Amino acid sequence: MKKVYLVGFMGSGKSAVGKRLTPLVNMPFYDMDAEIVKMIGMTIPQIFETYGEEGFRDIETEFLKTFPDEYCIIATGGGVPMRAENRELMKSSGLVFYLNSTFRDIWRRVSTDPNRPIVQKSTREELEILFNKRKAYYMESAHFKVETTNRSLHEISQYVAFQINRLKG
Ligand SMILES: Nc1ncnc2c1ncn2[C@@H]1O[C@H](COP(=O)(O)OP(=O)(O)OP(=O)(O)O)[C@@H](O)[C@H]1O
Numbered sequence: 001m002k003k004v005y006l007v008g009f010m011g012s013g014k015s016a017v018g019k020r021l022t023p024l025v026n027m028p029f030y031d032m033d034a035e036i037v038k039m040i041g042m043t044i045p046q047i048f049e050t051y052g053e054e055g056f057r058d059i060e061t062e063f064l065k066t067f068p069d070e071y072c073i074i075a076t077g078g079g080v081p082m083r084a085e086n087r088e089l090m091k092s093s094g095l096v097f098y099l100n101s102t103f104r105d106i107w108r109r110v111s112t113d114p115n116r117p118i119v120q121k122s123t124r125e126e127l128e129i130l131f132n133k134r135k136a137y138y139m140e141s142a143h144f145k146v147e148t149t150n151r152s153l154h155e156i157s158q159y160v161a162f163q164i165n166r167l168k169g
Pocket residue numbers: 008009010011012013014015016017033075076077078109116148151152153156
């Protein structure tokens with residue numbers, strides 16, 4: 001096991017937890033959205049506008065296929081586990097943790113963020129439908145489901161780090 005992937009809906013804490021894991025497990029951290037932004041030289045909304053959502057999804061798959069084979073933590077984008085190919089790529093190259101949150105928490109965290117195009121174009125009801133539709137894919141992609149409700153980022157990171165340290169070779 002070399003890689004640790006964090007999956008879950010937008011606002012579930014993948015980036016925030018990923019950052020905190022680095023000192024706890026002694027592995028570098030990469031945020032997939034941030035890496036793609038750097039690589040393409042555009043913001044996420046600009047990539048959606050220029051290449052469409054499918055174009056962005058292709059870039060995500062390419063990222064998973066080509067990312068160097070090294071020990072690291074990767075906070076994935078919220079839509080990554082929707083593709084069967086991506087689920088397979090992650091499961092076969094690392095440990096996958098699904099950060100599960102309530103929609104109530106998610107909405108509170110992301111509803112005003114201009115940097116998430118899917119939030120921008122959706123009503124609260126539409127986003128909740130997407131949230132429920134995606135749950136099964138997150139479950140399918142992951143080795144661990146981590147409940148985050150009423151837990152601090154510190155507590156969640158400590159739990160994930162405990163599992164990584166227990167299992168890393
Ligand atoms: N358990 C938590 N307790 C307190 N704040 C949290 C918790 N989880 C996430 N947050 C906060 O919610 C916000 C969104 O979290 P974050 O950016 O890590 O989500 P994400 O899963 O990476 O989303 P995206 O898929 O859009 O990149 C951040 O400000 C983060 O600090």
